[in-house]
Amino acid sequence: MLRFILNPYILKRLISAVPVLLGISVIVFAIMALIPGDPATAILGSYATPENVAALNEDLGLDKPLVQQYFIWLGNMLQGDFGRSFALNRPVLDEVLERFNATLILAGTSFVLCSILGIIAGVVSAANQYGWADKAITFVVLLGISIPSFFLGMMMILTFAVNLRWFPASGMWPIYGSRDIWALIDHLAMPALALSVVATGVIARLSRSAMLEVLRQDFIRTARAKGVHERGVIWRHALRAAMVSIIPVLGVQAGFVLSGAVYIEVVFQWPGLGRMLVDAILRRDILLVQGGVVFVAACYVFFNIVVDVAQSYLDPRIKT
Amino acid sequence: MSFLSLLARNRLALAGLIVIGIVVLLALLTPWLPLKPPNVTDTSNRFQPIFSDGALLGTDHLGRDLLSRLMWGTRLSLAVGFAAALVAATLGAAIGIVAGYYGGRTDNIIMRGVDMLMAFPYILLALAIVAALGPGLLNALIAVAAVNIPFFARNIRGITVGIAHKEFVDAARLSGMSNTRIILSEILPNVIPVIVIAMSTTVGWMILETAGLSFLGLGSQPPVADLGSMLGEARSALITNPHTSVVPGVMILIIVMAINLLGDGVRDALDPRLKSGALNRPLPATMVARDRQPAPAQAEGILTLSDLQTQFHVKDKVYRAVGGVSLSVKPGECLGIIGESGSGKSVTALSVMGLVASPPGVIAGGSVRYQDQELIGAPYGTLRSLRGREVAYIFQDPLATLHPLYRVGDQLIEAIKCHRPIGRAEGRRKAIELLEAVRIPNASARIDDYPHEMSGGMRQRIGIAMALANDPEVIIADEPTTALDVTVQAQVLSLLDDLRRERGLAIVFITHDFGVVAQLCDRVAVMYAGRIVEEGATRAILDAPRHPYTARLMACVPELGGGKRRLEAIPGLPPVVSNLPEGCAFAERCTRVQGDCRKGEIPLENGVRCLHPVTYQEAPA
Numbered sequence: 029m030l031r032f033i034l035n036p037y038i039l040k041r042l043i044s045a046v047p048v049l050l051g052i053s054v055i056v057f058a059i060m061a062l063i064p065g066d067p068a069t070a071i072l073g074s075y076a077t078p079e080n081v082a083a084l085n086e087d088l089g090l091d092k093p094l095v096q097q098y099f100i101w102l103g104n105m106l107q108g109d110f111g112r113s114f115a116l117n118r119p120v121l122d123e124v125l126e127r128f129n130a131t132l133i134l135a136g137t138s139f140v141l142c143s144i145l146g147i148i149a150g151v152v153s154a155a156n157q158y159g160w161a162d163k164a165i166t167f168v169v170l171l172g173i174s175i176p177s178f179f180l181g182m183m184m185i186l187t188f189a190v191n192l193r194w195f196p197a198s199g200m201w202p203i204y205g206s207r208d209i210w211a212l213i214d215h216l217a218m219p220a221l222a223l224s225v226v227a228t229g230v231i232a233r234l235s236r237s238a239m240l241e242v243l244r245q246d247f248i249r250t251a252r253a254k255g256v257h258e259r260g261v262i263w264r265h266a267l268r269a270a271m272v273s274i275i276p277v278l279g280v281q282a283g284f285v286l287s288g289a290v291y292i293e294v295v296f297q298w299p300g301l302g303r304m305l306v307d308a309i310l311r312r313d314i315l316l317v318q319g320g321v322v323f324v325a326a327c328y329v330f331f332n333i334v335v336d337v338a339q340s341y342l343d344p345r346i347k348t
Numbered sequence: 349m350s351f352l353s354l355l356a357r358n359r360l361a362l363a364g365l366i367v368i369g370i371v372v373l374l375a376l377l378t379p380w381l382p383l384k385p386p387n388v389t390d391t392s393n394r395f396q397p398i399f400s401d402g403a404l405l406g407t408d409h410l411g412r413d414l415l416s417r418l419m420w421g422t423r424l425s426l427a428v429g430f431a432a433a434l435v436a437a438t439l440g441a442a443i444g445i446v447a448g449y450y451g452g453r454t455d456n457i458i459m460r461g462v463d464m465l466m467a468f469p470y471i472l473l474a475l476a477i478v479a480a481l482g483p484g485l486l487n488a489l490i491a492v493a494a495v496n497i498p499f500f501a502r503n504i505r506g507i508t509v510g511i512a513h514k515e516f517v518d519a520a521r522l523s524g525m526s527n528t529r530i531i532l533s534e535i536l537p538n539v540i541p542v543i544v545i546a547m548s549t550t551v552g553w554m555i556l557e558t559a560g561l562s563f564l565g566l567g568s569q570p571p572v573a574d575l576g577s578m579l580g581e582a583r584s585a586l587i588t589n590p591h592t593s594v595v596p597g598v599m600i601l602i603i604v605m606a607i608n609l610l611g612d613g614v615r616d617a618l619d620p621r622l623k624s625g626a627l628n629r630p631l632p633a634t635m636v637a638r639d640r641q642p643a644p645a646q647a648e649g650i651l652t653l654s655d656l657q658t659q660f661h662v663k664d665k666v667y668r669a670v671g672g673v674s675l676s677v678k679p680g681e682c683l684g685i686i687g688e689s690g691s692g693k694s695v696t697a698l699s700v701m702g703l704v705a706s707p708p709g710v711i712a713g714g715s716v717r718y719q720d721q722e723l724i725g726a727p728y729g730t731l732r733s734l735r736g737r738e739v740a741y742i743f744q745d746p747l748a749t750l751h752p753l754y755r756v757g758d759q760l761i762e763a764i765k766c767h768r769p770i771g772r773a774e775g776r777r778k779a780i781e782l783l784e785a786v787r788i789p790n791a792s793a794r795i796d797d798y799p800h801e802m803s804g805g806m807r808q809r810i811g812i813a814m815a816l817a818n819d820p821e822v823i824i825a826d827e828p829t830t831a832l833d834v835t836v837q838a839q840v841l842s843l844l845d846d847l848r849r850e851r852g853l854a855i856v857f858i859t860h861d862f863g864v865v866a867q868l869c870d871r872v873a874v875m876y877a878g879r880i881v882e883e884g885a886t887r888a889i890l891d892a893p894r895h896p897y898t899a900r901l902m903a904c905v906p907e908l909g910g911g912k913r914r915l916e917a918i919p920g921l922p923p924v925v926s927n928l929p930e931g932c933a934f935a936e937r938c939t940r941v942q943g944d945c946r947k948g949e950i951p952l953e954n955g956v957r958c959l960h961p962v963t964y965q966e967a968p969a
Binding site: 253258286 | 468469471552559560590594597703800814
């Protein structure tokens with residue numbers, strides 16, 4: 029494990045994440061500092077006395093200069109103290125971690141789904157360029173990237189939950205009954221699928237063009253000249269080379285799925301981070317928003333490092 | 349074919365344009381259409397179904413007319429989406445141009461900031477901005493635009509960097525123009541098409557995203573509704589009155605889909621690679637024209653080409669790359685094919701096993717026989733089982749022709765596995781044997797190298813080893829030594845010569861180098877503009893070339909120790925094979941040309957396709 033981390037490439041990527049993470053914290057802090065009005069008034073309501081407001085401001089450290097506020101906030105965060113959510117009256121980090129768990133299950137499943145489906149669709153499409161399969165896939169993909177995921181989710185509830193009664197309409201767990209893996213899958217199927225549709229379309233489009241690019245290369249002709257069966261030419265030779273340009277897009281789509289989960293969580297009443305953020309925004313629960321956004325962004329940065337490392341294993345030319 | 353499909357694509361784009369045009373027109377006309385007021389509630393008429401009296405699309409949970417709300421909502425959604433796209437494009441392009449034009453430190457700082465913004469998962473940043481500014485349609489617009497700025501900045505910066513160092517910009521700078529003026533008059537006009545493409549591909553997204561924020565209740569606030577908030581309000585009645593959800597949802601779908609169709613069309617139309625067919629996927633085997641006339645064998649040999657014709661069909665032009673070539677090679681014999689680049693020698697070789705990229709390649713006529721089997725028009729399965737097993741290829745430039753991401757050993761083992769099952773250990777042993785056969789030192793270690801870890805000469809040997817993997821009867825070598833330096837070239841040639849003697853291989857050797865031909869080939873065929881112009885024993889042709897083209901080609905080769913002989917380039921260019929002249933194709937460049945050279949078909953007689961061949965009483969000493 030230690031040797032793995034000390035691999036120079038991985039180490040380099042980890043170190044390069046530090047300024048990005050700092051930048052993220054600055055941006056989030058700056059956005060929140062832009063908020064018009066006074067957070068203390070927002071918390072206490074408009075009937076609060078000026079004395080109470082001043083006391084709370086001092087309590088929250090809001091009477092200090094901005095730069096100092098930022099470093100206090102950052103220092104606390106580094107020690108795992110994201111502050112308290114005033115609306116929920118519990119530590120932000122506890123709430124975020126609990127909600128993140130649910131989002132991770134949803135977004136993770138969707139990410140796996142969209143990666144597999146998208147790549148398969150793209151490869152099949154490219155291998156049958158201008159054939160009926162290509163045309164059908166291209167049309168479905170266009171439909172997929174044009175439909176709002178929240179509308180799709182609503183239509184899925186109407187069809188598969190209300191009319192056909194195949195899946196439960198909302199929530200993560202049954203209200204009564206055991207919380208086992210089957211119950212989870214039952215609840216997860218529709219939201220995960222609805223969330224993956226757009227990303228599947230994007231990945232399929234990109235995989236198709238990456239494959240077409242690769243299929244013109246000389247080494248594909250070499251594979252054919254060797255007598256490799258066309259299946260092997262497509263799925264072994266061409267896809268392996270196309271993955272080099274598909275993987276970075278998977279990284280981008282992971283961010284899309286992670287943040288697009290907001291809509292799906294609202295539609296399917298999924299107890300995730302996105303829904304928490306929307307509620308927090310509507311309640312003006314600033315610390316909770318700050319904490320949630322920084323947390324998700326940081327996770328995404330680390331996920332992108334994982335993508336880069338995966339890329340370096342997939343493409344031996346990157347290794348230094 | 350590619351032309352037709354391009355047309356079909358454009359037809360889809362046209363459909364998109366028409367649909368979005370109608371929607372935009374209706375949205376613009378909404379205030380003057382005979383619609384009910386969109387925000388007047390009528391609780392006694394809640395949830396009227398579609399096609400009910402006085403409400404074509406029914407009414408919502410407050411009894412408001414859905415058609416009217418839909419039109420006003422569409423108007424609002426379109427306005428916000430386009431405005432967001434415009435803001436993002438303008439600011440993003442400005443940032444990108446400044447970063448790309450000034451470069452250096454400015455560029456560095458700006459792009460770092462852009463990278464930071466891009467480190468956020470997309471919608472999360474929009475949420476954060478709305479959280480700060482508070483819910484509201486204008487704030488949603490700002491958020492969506494802000495989130496898309498990095499995308500534009502990055503794209504435009506890339507283009508600007510490319511332009512900023514072009515001659516015309518340098519010229520403007522030298523003429524004393526101010527930076528602002530250069531940006532406005534030289535850079536901007538070149539960048540605008542890119543901005544338009546980027547906008548056409550993202551405006552659909554932006555409409556979706558603003559609808560999304562409104563759906564979450566963070567965008568437009570009641571009673572005013574855009575399509576997203578209509579959907580958000582209808583959600584609570586989804587099960588009882590689905591039509592209130594379906595109406596705005598389908599409208600968003602129609603708008604975004606039309607915009608995406610149009611955007612794809614715009615992008616495709618401006619992508620030169622699509623027009624040239626450079627993004628066509630080559631089929632597993634070259635297409636064979638249905639009206640192909642097979643030709644009888646004209647010579648004996650293990651591999652016989654008879655009147656082979658291979659063409660490239662690009663749009664409405666036909667390039668006759670190979671215009672009726674007949675050749676044959678016997679076991680243990682080495683046949684050289686020589687010619688300038690573009691003479692059709694490689695296409696001839698690739699046609700044998702159906703490896704000409706297709707589209708656009710088509711084998712239009714003639715025959716290729718291996719032993720007694722016709723290869724042109726043979727089913728894919730037959731062709732595949734012969735490829736590499738009976739007839740193997742060695743290609744030029746092994747860095748491009750070996751798979752960059754597989755170890756060379758695995759590529760060798762795969763070549764064997766294609767034709768007979770072989771175990772892991774057995775395959776490895778065989779692969780090491782092959783590497784040793786092509787004289788690669790330390791074979792058992794190099795087998796685990798990737799192609800990029802080897803030298804050019806070593807890679808070429810890997811290419812040869814791969815061709816030998818299944819003990820083929822015929823090897824077709826397509827300029828295998830062109831990319832190598834002279835010493836390595838000599839090694840590779842003697843290696844091939846040894847293998848031919850040891851294994852009785854028939855070799856077809858394609859080159860543009862007479863020196864190589866002299867060293868290796870028994871017979872040689874000279875190609876020009878897709879046809880053989882001279883053929884015969886190597887010695888005879890080297891001593892006394894009869895076709896003027898062969899003579900000129902040989903004059904191009906400097907001879908070692910031959911004193912100061914002038915290197916003569918052949919004046920003029922080979923003819924374009926889509927528009928071949930009548931008669932001799934070389935007539936334009938020939939010094940011995942006479943009137944009858946430009947008339948009628950000139951046959952290949954006694955090994956030369958020339959009416960006035962060089963005769964050796966008059967040949968230069």
